Amino acid sequence: MQTIRVSIYEDNTKLRDLLELLIGKTEGFAVAGSHPDCRSVVGEIETDRPDVVIMDIDMPERSGIEGVRLIKEKHAEIRVLMHTVFDDDDKLFQCLSNGADGYLLKKDSSAQLVQAIKEVFEGGAPMSPGIAHRVLNAFRETIPAPKNEYRISEREQQVLELLSRGFSYRMIALEILISPETVKKHLKNIYQKLHVQCGPEAVAKAIRAKII
Amino acid sequence: MQTIRVSIYEDNTKLRDLLELLIGKTEGFAVAGSHPDCRSVVGEIETDRPDVVIMDIDMPERSGIEGVRLIKEKHAEIRVLMHTVFDDDDKLFQCLSNGADGYLLKKDSSAQLVQAIKEVFEGGAPMSPGIAHRVLNAFRETIPAPKNEYRISEREQQVLELLSRGFSYRMIALEILISPETVKKHLKNIYQKLHVQCGPEAVAKAIRAKII
DNA sequence: AGATCAATTCCCTATTTGGGTAATTATACT
DNA sequence: AGTATAATTACCCAAATAGGGAATTGATCT
Numbered sequence: 516m517q518t519i520r521v522s523i524y525e526d527n528t529k530l531r532d533l534l535e536l537l538i539g540k541t542e543g544f545a546v547a548g549s550h551p552d553c554r555s556v557v558g559e560i561e562t563d564r565p566d567v568v569i570m571d572i573d574m575p576e577r578s579g580i581e582g583v584r585l586i587k588e589k590h591a592e593i594r595v596l597m598h599t600v601f602d603d604d605d606k607l608f609q610c611l612s613n614g615a616d617g618y619l620l621k622k623d624s625s626a627q628l629v630q631a632i633k634e635v636f637e638g639g640a641p642m643s644p645g646i647a648h649r650v651l652n653a654f655r656e657t658i659p660a661p662k663n664e665y666r667i668s669e670r671e672q673q674v675l676e677l678l679s680r681g682f683s684y685r686m687i688a689l690e691i692l693i694s695p696e697t698v699k700k701h702l703k704n705i706y707q708k709l710h711v712q713c714g715p716e717a718v719a720k721a722i723r724a725k726i727i
Numbered sequence: 728m729q730t731i732r733v734s735i736y737e738d739n740t741k742l743r744d745l746l747e748l749l750i751g752k753t754e755g756f757a758v759a760g761s762h763p764d765c766r767s768v769v770g771e772i773e774t775d776r777p778d779v780v781i782m783d784i785d786m787p788e789r790s791g792i793e794g795v796r797l798i799k800e801k802h803a804e805i806r807v808l809m810h811t812v813f814d815d816d817d818k819l820f821q822c823l824s825n826g827a828d829g830y831l832l833k834k835d836s837s838a839q840l841v842q843a844i845k846e847v848f849e850g851g852a853p854m855s856p857g858i859a860h861r862v863l864n865a866f867r868e869t870i871p872a873p874k875n876e877y878r879i880s881e882r883e884q885q886v887l888e889l890l891s892r893g894f895s896y897r898m899i900a901l902e903i904l905i906s907p908e909t910v911k912k913h914l915k916n917i918y919q920k921l922h923v924q925c926g927p928e929a930v931a932k933a934i935r936a937k938i939i
Numbered sequence: 940a941g942a943t944c945a946a947t948t949c950c951c952t953a954t955t956t957g958g959g960t961a962a963t964t965a966t967a968c969t
Numbered sequence: 970a971g972t973a974t975a976a977t978t979a980c981c982c983a984a985a986t987a988g989g990g991a992a993t994t995g996a997t998c999t
Contacts, residue, residue: 639856
């Protein structure tokens with residue numbers, strides 16, 4: 516097995532030394548670099564050429580949240596593992612949407628950290644248990660109902676879709692080759708089915724119900 | 728530490744026996760029940776009273792995907808750990824949106840399975856590395872822009888929100904105690920900022936940009 | 940064969956909407 | 970102190986919208 520090159524970003528000197536020691540002494544791992552903040556992260560990464568970056572969040576000058584974004588913008592192939600005391604949703608989601616590949620809490624053991632580095636290097640997404648749970652929950656909310664409980668017909672859905680794109684009745688009529696009056700009738704029926712009384716409300720409801 | 732009661736759903740007799748043995752012999756775990764399919768899952772769960780369910784997906788009559796939904800509908804507190812050979816996105820997302828708390832591949836070792844049961848029981852969300860990675864990727868796509876790049880003001884956002892709920896200019900005016908003409912002016916500005924020309928389109932764009 | 944439903948077209952009428960233009964006030968930022 | 974920006978109100982006017990009712994055609998289901 517090849518050696519995994521690891522760069523460390525951690526402002527606490529003691530912890531940084533500890534991490535260096537841990538990674539340096541563990542078979543199969545090597546310290547590629549070790550830095551107290553993200554000020555020069557782009558340059559350092561190009562010098563260090565790490566496989567995996569361990570990234571603290573709360574650092575002076577430039578946070579790890581920015582750090583992970585900067586790294587991923589240039590080097591999407593480098594795996595970034597967040598390592599922090601924060602377990603609030605805000606920071607978590609920011610890191611993930613900036614491209615972090617894993618999220619470990621500092622309270623986890625060093626054995627778990629080593630295991631996580633290995634895992635993230637192999638393409639996994641190691642997360643502390645509570646973190647994984649929160650990601651799942653948030654994720655679940657985003658993929659709920661792909662069904663049409665309002666019995667909107669295909670034609671009606673088509674009209675609604677065009678309406679939401681700024682088409683007037685006339686333009687919709689021209690687009691799908693029917694009379695404007697028919698468009699109007701379709702909208703009337705749609706409003707009835709959705710229990711709304713105007714276009715904007717219908718569009719809002721349709722989008723939230725994933726009809727369009 | 729209390730004993731973790733585990734129910735097993737697995738149609739392959741050999742594997743089921745193996746799982747029973749593994750869990751029965753491991754300190755801190757007990758087999759609460761063991762079943763070859765989900766036909767009577769609701770009743771079985773009430774008899775077994777497990778803390779954790781290990782759920783295969785591909786079973787005759789009724790799949791584990793339905794199984795997890797049925798369990799979670801009645802007993803949200805029971806932790807369900809999927810255990811399957813499938814690693815396609817479709818089945819994965821179906822299971823997760825049905826409430827699965829973890830997702831392990833059968834190729835993982837039995838030590839990892841035991842560890843995962845413990846983890847899911849303690850509120851974590853154990854996933855095989857590749858699975859976790861896919862969940863993160865899918866998740867990332869859903870939370871891209873939490874910012875307001877259209878520079879919609881607070882007041883404008885408020886007007887837009889009411890519009891999307893079916894309020895006419897007049898009603899909005901009454902609601903927030905301004906003149907209908909001001910409402911109109913706000914909408915005009917909103918349309919400019921969003922590059923749209925009518926209410927329905929503005930609402931659609933605002934919802935998709937997460938402004939409202 | 941009759942019923943149901945989606946899709947289609949038409950009429951009438953009142954209200955709403957949107958674009959243009961202009962002006963005042965308050966607040967925030969430089 | 971001076972300059973943006975947000976919020977506010979107003980007027981004119983053409984076009985769009987929404988609600989009421991009525992009728993025809995074709996497909997699908999019973």
